[in-house]
Amino acid sequence: MANWQEMMPSTRAYLMDKVLYELHHKPDHLEAYTTDADAYLARFGLPDDLATAIRSNDVAGMYLTGVNPYLLRAHCIGVKIPEAESLAALRRLLDHEDYNDG
Amino acid sequence: MAEITGIYTASHTPVMLNFPDNIPAALKDEIFAAYKAMGDDFMAGKPDALIVLSNDHLHNFFLDNFPAYCIGCAESYESPIEHWLHAKRRTIAGDQAFGSYLLQNALEAEFDPSFSMEMVLDHGSLTPLELAGVDPDLPIVPVLINCVQPPMPTMRRSYNLGKFLGQAIADYDGVERVAILATGGISHDIATPRMGMVNEVFDETFLSHMESGDVDATIRYATDFVHTAGNGCEEIRMWMAAMGAANGAAFERTYYKAVNDWYTGIGIGRFRVS
Ligand SMILES: [Fe+2]
Numbered sequence: 373m374a375n376w377q378e379m380m381p382s383t384r385a386y387l388m389d390k391v392l393y394e395l396h397h398k399p400d401h402l403e404a405y406t407t408d409a410d411a412y413l414a415r416f417g418l419p420d421d422l423a424t425a426i427r428s429n430d431v432a433g434m435y436l437t438g439v440n441p442y443l444l445r446a447h448c449i450g451v452k453i454p455e456a457e458s459l460a461a462l463r464r465l466l467d468h469e470d471y472n473d474g
Numbered sequence: 475m476a477e478i479t480g481i482y483t484a485s486h487t488p489v490m491l492n493f494p495d496n497i498p499a500a501l502k503d504e505i506f507a508a509y510k511a512m513g514d515d516f517m518a519g520k521p522d523a524l525i526v527l528s529n530d531h532l533h534n535f536f537l538d539n540f541p542a543y544c545i546g547c548a549e550s551y552e553s554p555i556e557h558w559l560h561a562k563r564r565t566i567a568g569d570q571a572f573g574s575y576l577l578q579n580a581l582e583a584e585f586d587p588s589f590s591m592e593m594v595l596d597h598g599s600l601t602p603l604e605l606a607g608v609d610p611d612l613p614i615v616p617v618l619i620n621c622v623q624p625p626m627p628t629m630r631r632s633y634n635l636g637k638f639l640g641q642a643i644a645d646y647d648g649v650e651r652v653a654i655l656a657t658g659g660i661s662h663d664i665a666t667p668r669m670g671m672v673n674e675v676f677d678e679t680f681l682s683h684m685e686s687g688d689v690d691a692t693i694r695y696a697t698d699f700v701h702t703a704g705n706g707c708e709e710i711r712m713w714m715a716a717m718g719a720a721n722g723a724a725f726e727r728t729y730y731k732a733v734n735d736w737y738t739g740i741g742i743g744r745f746r747v748s
Binding site for chain 2 (some may be wrong): 373375376378379381386389390392396397404423431435440441442443444445446448449450452455458459462463464465466
């Protein structure tokens with residue numbers, strides 16, 4: 373597999389990046405998200421499938437949007453998705469033929 | 475005329491601070507001791523300033539404006555920026571005059587870095603400094619390379635930037651002794667299906683190339699095979715820059731282990747510059 377899903381962010385990836393970035397860097401955003409995820413996500417006007425992936429902590433679903441992996445990783449730790457759970461969700465996407473040992 | 479007292483390369487990962495006990499205690503102690511040994515070695519060179527070659531992980535920089543290279547020109551740097559990083563908040567001294575000198579000379583030399591007087595350092599800079607036990611009063615100049623958001627600068631361009639830095643440091647009159655810490659890599663995947671599957675074959679081959687002293691072969695291998703070793707491996711751009719600054723000095727690895735439960739090939743090395 374390649375190191376990156378997108379060599380230039382698509383608009384869908386950008387929208388995901390924007391939410392995950394602001395959520396963990398802007399004052400009070402994490403609290404607003406934790407208090408009412410739907411209301412918080414509504415601020416961004418995301419397509420429904422993207423908002424659903426974030427709200428339901430669907431790590432594999434978020435990954436597949438093309439989101440920047442560092443923002444996804446920080447989000448998983450930042451909203452305390454258990455390590456084993458995020459790792460397993462990502463690993464299930466691994467097609468063995470994808471694994472390139474150089 | 476400043477003397478370069480040491481050039482070091484070392485991996486970094488927030489896992490070292492957040493989930494250190496994901497690996498057996500003996501292995502953790504061995505790795506932490508290897509970082510401490512690196513710190514002792516470079517403090518023994520009595521540097522007056524430290525250049526930290528590292529990368530931001532989308533904390534200071536976002537898609538509104540993403541620099542390929544950025545030089546820190548602040549009087550001090552707060553760290554960490556991650557609200558979730560298990561690290562004590564601290565302030566690291568900056569060498570503003572040195573940063574400004576490097577920035578202006580880079581532009582003269584036809585590199586076009588951005589600069590920042592507001593950087594808040596993330597785990598990429600903080601983790602190795604913390605584990606190495608570096609005195610927070612030792613003034614630093616952060617030089618950040620985009621390794622986290624394609625499109626990114628090439629391996630060769632990063633080597634050339636390092637070569638420029640080595641020469642510019644040697645020509646600088648503001649301090650006498652300068653150490654360089656280049657941090658990132660080696661093989662690791664962040665939030666991909668391969669996360670936790672370190673490519674040890676890549677790391678061994680890469681380190682052997684570094685040790686061979688064959689700069690062109692090393693840059694070619696890094697360029698052609700980085701895709702087999704994970705998005706985190708893109709951070710070997712900092713190793714390229716260190717190799718440029720070393721200007722032909724021999725490299726030796728001081729530690730390597732593929733640590734799957736920290737998701738990272740942990741590598742530490744130094745160039746024999748003095
Ligand atoms: Fe990193």
